[in-house]
Amino acid sequence: MGELASNLRSSDANALLRVAGLTVNYGSEGRAMAPALRGLGLKLVAGEIVGILGESGSGKSTLALSLLGLLPANCRVEGSIRYGEQELLSLDDAGWREVRGAGIAIIFQEPGLSLSPVLRVGDQIGEVIRAHRKTTRREREVEAKAILEQVQLKDVDRIAAAYPHQLSSGQLHRVAIAQALACRPKILIADEPTRALDPTIQNEVIDLLRDANRESGTAIIFITHNPALLAGFADRAIVMYAGQIVEAGPVSEVFSRPHHPYTQGLLQLSFRNRGFDSGRFSTIPGMLEDSLKVTQGCVFEPRCHARTPICRNETPTEMVAEPGRRVSCFNHVN
Amino acid sequence: MKYLARRFVHGFLLLIGVSLLCFVFSDLAPGGFFDEMKLNPQVSAETIAGIRAQYGIDQPFPVRYLRWVQSVVRGEWGYSFAYNSPVRNLLGTRARNTLILATVATALAWLISVPLGVWLASRAGKWGDRACLAGTSLLTSVPEIVLVLALLGFAVRTHWLPVGGMSSVGSGTVLREKAVDLLLHLVIPTTVLVLASLPILVRHVRSSVIEALKAPFIQAARAHGISQARLLFHYALPAAAKPLISLFGLSVAGLLSGGLLVEVVTGWPGLGPLLLESSMSKDIYVVVGIVMFSTLFMIFGNLLADLLLFVADPRVRAE
Amino acid sequence: MSTDTAAGLARNSALVSTRELSKQYRPAGWFSRNSFAIDALVDVNFEIPRGSVTALIGESGSGKSTLARCLAMLEEPDQGEIYFDGQKITGATARDMALLRPRVQMVFQDSAGALNPRFSAAEIIAEPLRIQKWETGEKLRERACELMKEVGLSPDWADRRPLEFSGGQRQRLGIARAIALRPAFLILDESLSGLDLSTQAQILNLLLDLQAAHSLTYLVISHDIGLVGEVADFIAVMYQGKIVEHGSAERVLNNPREVYTRQLLNSVRVVETAFRAAHAGAGR
Numbered sequence: 001m002g003e004l005a006s007n008l009r010s011s012d013a014n015a016l017l018r019v020a021g022l023t024v025n026y027g028s029e030g031r032a033m034a035p036a037l038r039g040l041g042l043k044l045v046a047g048e049i050v051g052i053l054g055e056s057g058s059g060k061s062t063l064a065l066s067l068l069g070l071l072p073a074n075c076r077v078e079g080s081i082r083y084g085e086q087e088l089l090s091l092d093d094a095g096w097r098e099v100r101g102a103g104i105a106i107i108f109q110e111p112g113l114s115l116s117p118v119l120r121v122g123d124q125i126g127e128v129i130r131a132h133r134k135t136t137r138r139e140r141e142v143e144a145k146a147i148l149e150q151v152q153l154k155d156v157d158r159i160a161a162a163y164p165h166q167l168s169s170g171q172l173h174r175v176a177i178a179q180a181l182a183c184r185p186k187i188l189i190a191d192e193p194t195r196a197l198d199p200t201i202q203n204e205v206i207d208l209l210r211d212a213n214r215e216s217g218t219a220i221i222f223i224t225h226n227p228a229l230l231a232g233f234a235d236r237a238i239v240m241y242a243g244q245i246v247e248a249g250p251v252s253e254v255f256s257r258p259h260h261p262y263t264q265g266l267l268q269l270s271f272r273n274r275g276f277d278s279g280r281f282s283t284i285p286g287m288l289e290d291s292l293k294v295t296q297g298c299v300f301e302p303r304c305h306a307r308t309p310i311c312r313n314e315t316p317t318e319m320v321a322e323p324g325r326r327v328s329c330f331n332h333v334n
Numbered sequence: 335m336k337y338l339a340r341r342f343v344h345g346f347l348l349l350i351g352v353s354l355l356c357f358v359f360s361d362l363a364p365g366g367f368f369d370e371m372k373l374n375p376q377v378s379a380e381t382i383a384g385i386r387a388q389y390g391i392d393q394p395f396p397v398r399y400l401r402w403v404q405s406v407v408r409g410e411w412g413y414s415f416a417y418n419s420p421v422r423n424l425l426g427t428r429a430r431n432t433l434i435l436a437t438v439a440t441a442l443a444w445l446i447s448v449p450l451g452v453w454l455a456s457r458a459g460k461w462g463d464r465a466c467l468a469g470t471s472l473l474t475s476v477p478e479i480v481l482v483l484a485l486l487g488f489a490v491r492t493h494w495l496p497v498g499g500m501s502s503v504g505s506g507t508v509l510r511e512k513a514v515d516l517l518l519h520l521v522i523p524t525t526v527l528v529l530a531s532l533p534i535l536v537r538h539v540r541s542s543v544i545e546a547l548k549a550p551f552i553q554a555a556r557a558h559g560i561s562q563a564r565l566l567f568h569y570a571l572p573a574a575a576k577p578l579i580s581l582f583g584l585s586v587a588g589l590l591s592g593g594l595l596v597e598v599v600t601g602w603p604g605l606g607p608l609l610l611e612s613s614m615s616k617d618i619y620v621v622v623g624i625v626m627f628s629t630l631f632m633i634f635g636n637l638l639a640d641l642l643l644f645v646a647d648p649r650v651r652a653e
Numbered sequence: 654m655s656t657d658t659a660a661g662l663a664r665n666s667a668l669v670s671t672r673e674l675s676k677q678y679r680p681a682g683w684f685s686r687n688s689f690a691i692d693a694l695v696d697v698n699f700e701i702p703r704g705s706v707t708a709l710i711g712e713s714g715s716g717k718s719t720l721a722r723c724l725a726m727l728e729e730p731d732q733g734e735i736y737f738d739g740q741k742i743t744g745a746t747a748r749d750m751a752l753l754r755p756r757v758q759m760v761f762q763d764s765a766g767a768l769n770p771r772f773s774a775a776e777i778i779a780e781p782l783r784i785q786k787w788e789t790g791e792k793l794r795e796r797a798c799e800l801m802k803e804v805g806l807s808p809d810w811a812d813r814r815p816l817e818f819s820g821g822q823r824q825r826l827g828i829a830r831a832i833a834l835r836p837a838f839l840i841l842d843e844s845l846s847g848l849d850l851s852t853q854a855q856i857l858n859l860l861l862d863l864q865a866a867h868s869l870t871y872l873v874i875s876h877d878i879g880l881v882g883e884v885a886d887f888i889a890v891m892y893q894g895k896i897v898e899h900g901s902a903e904r905v906l907n908n909p910r911e912v913y914t915r916q917l918l919n920s921v922r923v924v925e926t927a928f929r930a931a932h933a934g935a936g937r
Contacts (some may be wrong), residue, residue: 057819069555070553070556070557097559097560098559099559100557101558106554107554108550110550113549113551114550114553116555116573117551117649118573118647127555127568128558128559131564132559163648176554179558195847196843196846197919199876199879205919226850228928229929233926252934256931256932257934265851268630269854272850272879272880272883273883279861280858280862281858282853282854283854283858288819
């Protein structure tokens, strides 16, 4: 934690988002549950594209929700999230509403479902604008259509007047992204927007996000479980496991020379290689449940192929392996 | 248009069916209108037979039914023995009175239930929600008649409200005075009807909105910074409208019949007391007339619900 | 349509085959506009060789789920025939179909929706056995626990409800239920979509193990051609209700004949190339 904090302080100046020591616990005090996030810290610079790599249970969605204050009421949140000059964790409802959509926006899995089925698409985009600025109805209509054009939709007049069920799934995804970009947020979080999508639409969504980043300078936090999607798209990769960051660094560095055993395993999986002799796919041994039972030492230790005795007794802290790269491992391979 | 035509035909068939059933059941029930006369030793059997022949009650079923249908076509809707007039004239005023009461009560009930239900849904599980749920449970367990009698008793004690009826003698001829008088008389029966239907309506609104709030687009809208009030009324409520619209149709459908007990006990001169009276005395054409009128309302209510659904939900329109 | 299944394959080695299968959906309703009909399947001629893993690729709306449901005897096609192990399914009597059902089973995508949330795991797995009256009472539970072990689930979890399991574990539940009746043919309708990569790998390994143990034939339906390419022997590509390409996996992946297949493969290749480049250390 100490190393991390000093890292943050040194390049505070142009950081758009600074998270430090974020710990989130679901459930009431009485029940002892493993924390969803443990002492998490990260930094985002304006205009950056950061990929958060994590599987189910890694805490990535919890992280996304906490950046928007959307965690359920019974969560205990500790730590600090600084957006510009504001400390987000001390915001009240009204304060959060100002940030959501206008400062930090989010698109969820199955973006098509983020639209109300009984309202016209253009009106829904207008609603987001209305929530943040005083505008006339006319102004909202014009702006909504402008944003729809920005996401490469043709025939925006018809689309703005349409209901979601009248649009194709490809159009719906673009509309959902347009809705998130309606108030020109500085940060756009994309929480697994391409899961269970056709490969073609997957690429379209990523292209749209890339365009938004280039044209408006919107920083993007792209959350996914598939490392392949980050290649050629994200600047940095942050690998999460069981509520912690285990590795972080530039994408090409992390992918070509992964330090953490979990990252190595994850990258192997993406190739979907079948073992020559066994004819079976390589997997990361064990299950997430094994890690959640760990009370002392490294959470990944039960499943790690490079473990040593120290891993069970002491918790690795984040170390700077090289400039710009962090790892939480005692045995990281150089 | 094909749709409307089909509904019209269905409705018509339903009316015929209901009228037939009414006749059948009236016949099955023992006794007739002029039976009381049999108890009177001064009236001879021939006189009774003669009166019955005059009114055509001694005719076989098909003849009576056809005569009644003819009467309907003529616009009279049968004949009341007790009041000595075509049923239609009787129904006219009474139906109007019932509609006044029912419309005010239903409108008020919905106007209270919808915001209340939405508010409860937004606070589901918290103390306000639980208190209201307990309150509504209590209300359902109290029989309507107890509520009516309690309020009537209250009116007697305090003299703030007229004790039943629809208008008081000496209420004046000026429109404004008459309106005030009407409103005062409305208070008790309306209160009872509203209190009786509130629990069901509120719970339905509450559960529909709770379901709607679980949808992903609500979370997405919240994530875009939309305020809670807007979320509830502009996003959740329209999405929750379907079952509520059907319920509304049922409300309208039951407008005429719902208030029967209340009308009788408070002496509100509507269809309720008339129906009761006619059923007891076997003034059958009045009974048939009232039942038909109620059926008409039910058909209308259902049609209204379907049309509202069409207007409210664009997905239904697409089909 | 490109196909080279005929070459090297005798007709009777196909476990399942269809001939000119067609199905249309006509939305019924009050405001019936009869002109509005959707062609879900159009003249589908398709074969699944015995003991193979055949992949059916297509986007949503291509008709792959409709085809799956017809093969699983959950729906009847409008025209055409389906043969299972030489026997004609379409137009068969209800009794014949009832006899065939245990041999064809299906695993669905939405595991949370496909499993009754009120049943326990053991009850879900035992349900087919109970309906077919293969076992009763205590034996049902024993069989269920055996099946759980076979798919890699701990029998201690037999009384848990589906929602207490993770997504990958629910898929294992669905698979356990599907193999309860020892089918010959298993249809996996997007069963791997939406799962983590590691879970996908584990489930694939499980499926391969089960295939070896029970001589199963698989039809894997997916939109992810990159995933199934690794595991399939044969690949068929569907587009707008028709099978536009069909052949051995190697041929289809390396030598696609149809434009649509090429487009699909392109989308996957773009990502793959970038990934390999990054893996090799090329800067962004």
